[in-house]
Amino acid sequence: MTLHEVNILPREELKQQLFNCCGSTAWVNKMLRFFPMDDLVELLEDAEKQWYQCTEADWKEAFTHHPKIGDVDSLTKKFAATAQWAAGEQMTVGTASQQVIENLAAANDAYEKKFGYIFIVCATGKTAEEMLAILEQRLSGTLEEEIKTAMDEQNKITLLRLQKLTA
Known part of the structure; x- marks a missing residue:
């Protein structure tokens, strides 16, 4: 899937795809606010920034999805x-x-x-x-x-x- 294809996914499908990348509900909800993305660099920078703004409980939730x-x-x-x-x-x-x-x-x-x-x-x-x-x-x-x-x-x-x- 290209970034363009990810950008045009229905909201619930995009949410699931993001959740497959990181099992933190808070991180997914933060990330949803930034779509559509202009490029991969922006996606990765936003993903990292939002991850480090999550709480310890959010991080631990993500760990349970491995x-x-x-x-x-x-x-x-x-x-x-x-x-x-x-x-x-x-x-x-x-x-x-x-x-x-x-x-x-x-x-x-x-x-x-x-x-x-x-x-x-x-x-x-x-x-x-x-x-x-x-x-x-x-x-x-x-x-x-x-x-x-x-x-x-x-x-x-x-x-x-x-x-x-x-x-």
Whole structure:
């Protein structure tokens, strides 16, 4: 879909497409005010600006719209609307060893228990081993540090998905 095609979508369809890029209701509603967009640069700049103006609750809502890294069942069932994007973003997990997959699952659980939300990382271009190392390193952070990091990672994911949407 081109940016022009996105610009002329019916409002509810545009809302759903934006929600597929970022699962924060507040962010989507903020973004809807800026359409139509003149170009991709404007879209990405507005998306980032609006993301950082959201609240912690808005960020955490967006996090709930991601499957856990390596959770294939979750990817195919709960997240059907974004499964193709998420599968592409996490495609290297499918080639990881069973041990790495098990370690990811255990670290994901520890992360969620410590921080109260799932581990968010922009997985595009990262191997399962790299994501595991990032996850293990981030487990040692504070809640304050981690919400900022997760928020930044969500922003990267959103910007990539907006580019895919308008490609």
